[in-house]
Amino acid sequence: MTPQDDAPHAAGDDALIASLRSAVDARPADVALLVHLAELLVAAGRGAEAIPHLATALTHDPGSRAARSLMARALAPQEPTAPNDESVDWAALTEDLADVVPPMFVDGSLDGADGPYSPDVEQVGVRLSDVGGLREVKARLEASFLAPMRNPDLRELYKKSLRGGLMLYGPPGCGKTFVAKAVAGELGAAFLHVSLADVLDMYIGQSERNVQQLFRTAREAAPCVLFLDELDAIGQKRSQMRYSGTRSAVNQLLTELDGVGSDNEGVYLLAATNHPWDVDSALRRPGRIDRTLLVLPPDHEARVAILRTHLRDRPVERIDLAALAKRTDGYSGADLKHLCESAAEIALLDSARTGQVRLVTMRDFESALKDVRPSIGPWLETARNVAIYGNATGEYDELARYLRKRGRS
Structure with a gap:
């Protein structure tokens, strides 16, 4: 076909397109018409x-396969059809269609829906002395983590490297975050707390950038304790991941831990997880997060301290903390907080019913104990299976001893 033959054909198409545009103006909700024009x-x-026509069609019929297929073709890069064609303003189109078709890629000018990731660094005022009980945990922290950092001369003498981090693990609600803050206080370091929601992003490539920015912020704030909460979610085993973007985020985390391209001097890494058996093994290799510390439910001394803290600002009368601590063996710190709130609620409702304000008494705790039970049972069952069937290397020996002590194995 010669160029002369093409001209009438193109003119015919233009006339049909113009006709269809007029029809669409008259029937803007006609999905079939919109798709045909597109x-x-x-x-x-x-x-x-x-x-724009496909976006309108998808607004009225989100499940339209024809509209979705055409949208993919329309968004694909195309060769210009004429020398004078204007380039497409993709940023403007992305913004116009954000409610219908979310952007798939992030380039240097885009930083996700909520703007650039900016982690917050805080200064903490708590020390390990503020952590009630948990003597064994404190001793382990001092020996394996704090002592080498406090003694640079001895560290140099024994060629002790500060590379690597410490993972706190145990049942939920047992104070792992508070312990991490106390470590920052002991070191006189800034504290940077990060969870899964802070790092992962729906935009392809943005999760990796968030991880980069996280470590950049920690290095700038050094000395800084970088605390990765919910490590099993951030650093889940890549073999279990279906979304490639999350795998890329884990790979970027590994790169940052190795200090590739940057020096992590002064960045002290702590992590916490309820399920260490779900953490990618690559994260736990030497020089990365290579030490673990089991944080168990509070012991008797710690339970007394926790109960006293949560009752300190409440109107109470003759509360036997030792007796309560004895009856709450196996309760997590979160469970004890809930117990105090429940007892106070009982007293509040009784005061509202009678019209006479009264104090919280042991009788209120007796009532609350009937409803507030330990919440860590499901975790103990999972941990039991790991200790029995997944402890070939002995890394969960301490957990196994605790479970045997509680009659769980």
Whole structure:
């Protein structure tokens, strides 16, 4: 076909497209009409013009396969059909269609829906002395983590490297975050607390950037304790991941831990997880997060301290903390907080019913204990299976001893 033959054909297409535009103006909610117009525009190499019509079609019929297929074709990069074609303003189109078709890629000018990731660094005022009980945990922290950092001369003498981090693990609600803050206080370091929601992002490539920014912020704030909460979610085993973006985030985390391209001097890494058996083994290799510390439910001394803290600002009368601590063996710190709140609620409702304000008494705790039970049972069952069937290397020996002590294995 010669160029002369093409001209009438193109003119015919233009006339049909113009006719369909008029029909669409008259029937803007007709999905079939919108798709037909978009199909002609895409076939004519005018994908940018088709996109608004396809967006309207998808607004009325989100499940339309034809509209989705055409949208993919319209969004694909195309060769210009004429030397004078104007380039497509993809940023403007992305913004216009954000409610219908979310952007798939992030380039240097885009930073996700909520702007650039900016982690907050805080200064903490707590020390290990503020942590009630947990003597064994404190001793282990001092020996394996704090002592080498406090004694640079001895560290140099014994060639002790500060590379690597410490993972706190145990049942939920047992104070792992508070212990991490206390470590920062002991070191006189800034504290940077990060969870899964802070790092992962729906935009492809943005999760990796968030991880980079996280470590950059920690290095700038050094000395700094970087605390990765919910490590099993952030650093889940890559073999279990279905979304490639999350795997890329884990790979970026590994790169940052190795200090590739940067020096992590002064960045002290702590992590916490309820399920260490779900953490990618690559994260736990030497020089990365290579030490573990089991944080168990509070012992008797710690339970007394926790109960006293949560009752300190409440109107109470003759509360036997030792007796309560004895009856709450196996309760997590969160459970004890809930117990205090429940007892106070009982007293409040009784005061509202009678019209006479009264103090919280042991009788209120007796009532609350009937409803507030230890919440760590499901975790103990999972941990029991790991200790029995997944402890070939002996890394969960301490956990196994605790479970035997409680008659769980």
